Amino acid sequence: MILTNTTNYFSQFIAYFSDTIGWGMGGQILAYVLIAIVYLIFFALAGLYLVYLERRVAAFFQLRLGPNRVGPWGLMQTIADALKLLSKEIFGTDRKDKLLYHTAYYLVIVAALISLSVIPFSNGIAAYDINIGVFFISAVSSVGILGLLIGGWGSNNKYGVLGGMRSGLQMISYELSSGLAILTIVLMAGSLQLSEIIHQQQAGWFLWRGHIPALIAFVIFVIAGTAESNRTPFDLPEGEAELGAGYHTEYSGMGFAWFFLAEFINMFIISAVGVTLFLGGWLAPFGITDGLGMPWLWGFIWFFIKVGLMIFLLMWFRWTFPRLRIDQLLTLEWKYLLPIGLVNIILMAVLVYYHLVF
Amino acid sequence: MKNKLSNKFPNIEFAEDLELLTMTIPQEDYLSLMQLLRDEFGFDYLFSMTGMDWGKDLGITNHLENTNTHEMVVVKVLFPDRENPEIETLEKIWKTAHLHEREIFDLFGINFKGHSVMKRIMLTDDWEGHPMRKDWMDETKMIIR
Amino acid sequence: MEQVIYNSADLKSQEYFINMGPQHPAAHGVLRLILTMDGEMVKNIEPDLGYIHRSIEKQCEHEGYKQIIHLTDRLDYLSSHMNNEAVALAIEQAMQIEVPERVKVIRTIMGELTRIASHLLWWGVMGMDVGALTTFMYAFRDREMINDIMEETCGARLTMSYSTPGGVMFDLHPNFVNRVKEFIPHLRSVIPKYDELLTGNIIFQKRMKNVGFLSAQDAISLGASGPVARGSGVSCDRRIIEPYSALSKVDFKEILYQEGDNLARYNVRMKEMYESLHIIEQLIDNIPDDGIQAKTKALIKLPKGEFLQRVETARGDFGVYIVSDGKKNPYRVKFRSPGFSNLNTLMEIGKNQLLGDLIAISATMDFVIPDIDR
Numbered sequence: 017m018i019l020t021n022t023t024n025y026f027s028q029f030i031a032y033f034s035d036t037i038g039w040g041m042g043g044q045i046l047a048y049v050l051i052a053i054v055y056l057i058f059f060a061l062a063g064l065y066l067v068y069l070e071r072r073v074a075a076f077f078q079l080r081l082g083p084n085r086v087g088p089w090g091l092m093q094t095i096a097d098a099l100k101l102l103s104k105e106i107f108g109t110d111r112k113d114k115l116l117y118h119t120a121y122y123l124v125i126v127a128a129l130i131s132l133s134v135i136p137f138s139n140g141i142a143a144y145d146i147n148i149g150v151f152f153i154s155a156v157s158s159v160g161i162l163g164l165l166i167g168g169w170g171s172n173n174k175y176g177v178l179g180g181m182r183s184g185l186q187m188i189s190y191e192l193s194s195g196l197a198i199l200t201i202v203l204m205a206g207s208l209q210l211s212e213i214i215h216q217q218q219a220g221w222f223l224w225r226g227h228i229p230a231l232i233a234f235v236i237f238v239i240a241g242t243a244e245s246n247r248t249p250f251d252l253p254e255g256e257a258e259l260g261a262g263y264h265t266e267y268s269g270m271g272f273a274w275f276f277l278a279e280f281i282n283m284f285i286i287s288a289v290g291v292t293l294f295l296g297g298w299l300a301p302f303g304i305t306d307g308l309g310m311p312w313l314w315g316f317i318w319f320f321i322k323v324g325l326m327i328f329l330l331m332w333f334r335w336t337f338p339r340l341r342i343d344q345l346l347t348l349e350w351k352y353l354l355p356i357g358l359v360n361i362i363l364m365a366v367l368v369y370y371h372l373v374f
Numbered sequence: 375m376k377n378k379l380s381n382k383f384p385n386i387e388f389a390e391d392l393e394l395l396t397m398t399i400p401q402e403d404y405l406s407l408m409q410l411l412r413d414e415f416g417f418d419y420l421f422s423m424t425g426m427d428w429g430k431d432l433g434i435t436n437h438l439e440n441t442n443t444h445e446m447v448v449v450k451v452l453f454p455d456r457e458n459p460e461i462e463t464l465e466k467i468w469k470t471a472h473l474h475e476r477e478i479f480d481l482f483g484i485n486f487k488g489h490s491v492m493k494r495i496m497l498t499d500d501w502e503g504h505p506m507r508k509d510w511m512d513e514t515k516m517i518i519r
Numbered sequence: 520m521e522q523v524i525y526n527s528a529d530l531k532s533q534e535y536f537i538n539m540g541p542q543h544p545a546a547h548g549v550l551r552l553i554l555t556m557d558g559e560m561v562k563n564i565e566p567d568l569g570y571i572h573r574s575i576e577k578q579c580e581h582e583g584y585k586q587i588i589h590l591t592d593r594l595d596y597l598s599s600h601m602n603n604e605a606v607a608l609a610i611e612q613a614m615q616i617e618v619p620e621r622v623k624v625i626r627t628i629m630g631e632l633t634r635i636a637s638h639l640l641w642w643g644v645m646g647m648d649v650g651a652l653t654t655f656m657y658a659f660r661d662r663e664m665i666n667d668i669m670e671e672t673c674g675a676r677l678t679m680s681y682s683t684p685g686g687v688m689f690d691l692h693p694n695f696v697n698r699v700k701e702f703i704p705h706l707r708s709v710i711p712k713y714d715e716l717l718t719g720n721i722i723f724q725k726r727m728k729n730v731g732f733l734s735a736q737d738a739i740s741l742g743a744s745g746p747v748a749r750g751s752g753v754s755c756d757r758r759i760i761e762p763y764s765a766l767s768k769v770d771f772k773e774i775l776y777q778e779g780d781n782l783a784r785y786n787v788r789m790k791e792m793y794e795s796l797h798i799i800e801q802l803i804d805n806i807p808d809d810g811i812q813a814k815t816k817a818l819i820k821l822p823k824g825e826f827l828q829r830v831e832t833a834r835g836d837f838g839v840y841i842v843s844d845g846k847k848n849p850y851r852v853k854f855r856s857p858g859f860s861n862l863n864t865l866m867e868i869g870k871n872q873l874l875g876d877l878i879a880i881s882a883t884m885d886f887v888i889p890d891i892d893r
Contacts, residue, residue: 391824392824392825396825418740419742420742421742421829421838421855422838422840422853422855424840424853424855426851427851435840435853437827437838437855441739441753444760444761446827468741468742469737469741469742469863469867470741470742470860470863472863473566473860473862473863473866474742474859477859481574491565495566495567495569496568496569496572496892497569497572505574505577506576
């Protein structure tokens with residue numbers, strides 16, 4: 017494990033905790049487990065409230081009220097839904113491939129949760145701040161694709177297979193573009209570590225400093241990110257009008273809920289990575305709250321405001337755009353986004369070499 | 375037109391008292407009459423095909439329309455043989471006949487020779503009888519006043 | 520090591536079947552299509568109907584003529600008023616009843632309102648089928664206004680059974696004229712918003728243009744009617760060819776598009792809503808006042824003979840063919856439903872399309888399944 021020298025509250029906590037408890041390696045592991053539990057609880061709730069937010073935003077776009085009965089402003093609605101899903105009978109076909117069927121949703125949710133560990137939520141708050149953070153995220157989130165693929169395959173359902181194949185096709189394709197968009201920024205930052213990338217943006221967000229190529233990269237990243245999180249206009253894997261429910265057709269109860277939750281956490285990750293790379297992460301815009309004390313709290317607030325805006329953007333897409341067709345999806349990626357991304361990265365390299373970025 | 379058709383098909387009968395030009399044609403001339411109506415008289419729109427049970431005979435009533443002049447003709451064909459009524463398909467002349475003929479096959483039991491998929495469409499494959507016939511009875515499902 | 524060279528022609532993929540329906544989010548009802556697929560490509564479409572087959576034609580043989588009208592609501596429930604009207608007109612034509620002018624005007628206004636409601640619903644689910652979920656809510660908001668108007672006058676929101684042989688069931692509600700007059704400018708103002716949301720969207724345009732091509736020749740051969748045929752440039756609007764009710768008194772255009780693709784069919788319906796508004800506008804201000812019911816006998820017996828009446832419903836050319844033997848029940852009633860023939864059209868043009876395109880095409884066909892099954 018390679019930790020950087022910058023302050024990391026989590027590593028401090030681990031060191032402090034294991035020293036106090038004094039079990040040597042055991043104390044360290046216990047500290048890790050505690051952090052993991054905090055993350056799990058936090059993201060179970062965050063996932064649920066993203067669902068709530070999605071429903072409220074959808075209602076806002078559709079001239080409705082949305083959930084407003086359970087709890088104040090319907091805040092408890094999704095929690096009630098989760099409880100309902102937990103208590104539901106797991107209902108599925110007999111002819112599934114049991115191992116693949118049940119592995120699938122764990123893969124998806126675990127991949128989503130692991131990616132979260134490297135994201136810096138505030139100054140020095142990232143569970144696992146490694147120097148290859150960006151690379152780690154793209155690597156781990158690819159494992160999620162495998163989950164969708166084997167979930168569709170293992171459930172022995174034609175809609176499932178079609179949906180799984182579509183998701184594999186789509187996510188592998190769009191991973192290239194989002195990878196290139198990320199690389200464009202890495203070229204500027206000269207580091208793969210997320211906290212380092214944010215620190216570099218104290219002089220100005222990369223979206224601003226990288227001007228034209230960064231803007232292009234941002235647009236590509238948002239498009240590819242939408243595609244990777246399987247949301248409209250790229251929701252072909254589960255395109256309900258075509259495939260029923262796509263890869264999770266045969267899942268019910270909690271199995272379905274994991275997929276559903278993972279989708280929302282993925283959306284959060286995409287937004288968080290986008291915010292970290294392009295919009296300065298937890299940095300305050302123009303440093304307006306820098307002198308006010310409690311920097312980690314302000315970091316949190318700014319991070320979540322920015323991520324919230326990104327998520328709102330993705331939701332906006334979902335509730336306005338129609339769905340692409342499978343060949344249009346691939347045309348868009350292989351004929352437009354990928355070449356543009358490649359040219360863009362060369363442009364960025366040239367700009368960085370001649371110090372033409374701000 | 376009436377004369378032309380009578381010359382060509384001596385066995386054709388025209389109904390007198392109906393609003394639309396209605397003709398009854400023997401089974402063997404059916405296909406050639408329909409082809410002629412489409413190719414020469416421009417009745418290119420098969421509006422509907424209606425299966426009929428005239429009590430004694432089964433029948434088909436075809437409504438044809440000319441899409442340019444919007445005239446209509448009605449062509450009827452009768453089947454005295456209630457057990458194995460059979461006739462040529464119109465599928466090759468009008469593609470729309472495909473579904474109409476399947477419906478008639480299903481509900482009246484008239485078989486269409488040369489039809490591409492002569493299977494039941496409304497009812498299940500193991501259904502017995504043809505419910506739109508007048509002599510079809512189902513004591514449990516039908517209420518007759 | 521021996522090198523194996525694969526030729527793409529040797530690599531055959533296996534065809535497989537999938538069932539689209541009977542319960543499927545994109546089939547607006549219980550339509551089951553058995554698709555033969557090669558990967559994402561639809562190779563063959565085989566419909567399996569009958570999931571909502573109630574044999575209404577057979578039921579009609581056992582009902583009196585007045586009762587038949589109530590059964591026709593259940594055919595194409597989205598254009599129930601036009602179906603009612605078709606039967607009423609057929610009976611009036613057979614018995615040579617002259618209905619009052621007021622009835623004619625009311626029927627036409629109601630018919631056009633129903634058509635708008637149907638097209639609105641179609642627009643909503645059309646958007647859903649291509650993945651734009653918001654359209655549904657927008658369309659339903661405005662359709663609700665029509666339903667409210669209907670409810671006030673007819674007492675029902677969907678299956679109105681408002682026309683009777685020789686007239687209409689009730690007189691217009693006092694609010695009717697005002698509410699319709701409020702509705703017309705409202706819809707005029709929202710349809711451009713619909714266009715902004717969906718029609719102009721680049722993704723939507725790409726999904727629609729040059730997809731599901733239907734030539735005029737094929738449209739005629741396949742028995743297509745209504746907006747499906749008019750999207751291919753076939754002039755088939757019964758309202759113009761053979762104006763019934765008060766349609767001869769109004770002036771409106773038949774919307775024709777020559778392209779024959781999805782977008783053409785889409786545009787036909789969108790433009791038709793304006794035309795329907797235009798028709799209502801011309802009639803709403805001076806509804807004549809000469810009664811709502813012609814004198815008919817309590818028990819209607821049609822003279823011996825065969826009667827055909829065609830009307831233009833929201834889906835196309837709806838025909839009622841009544842064979843009467845002079846008794847109080849019809850001898851045979853045939854409902855020629857536009858959806859049945861349009862389904863044949865889908866079977867033809869849906870072949871060799873991607874699955875996503877098939878959904879889009881079937882959306883532009885605007886099926887109502889009870890209309891197909893009857």
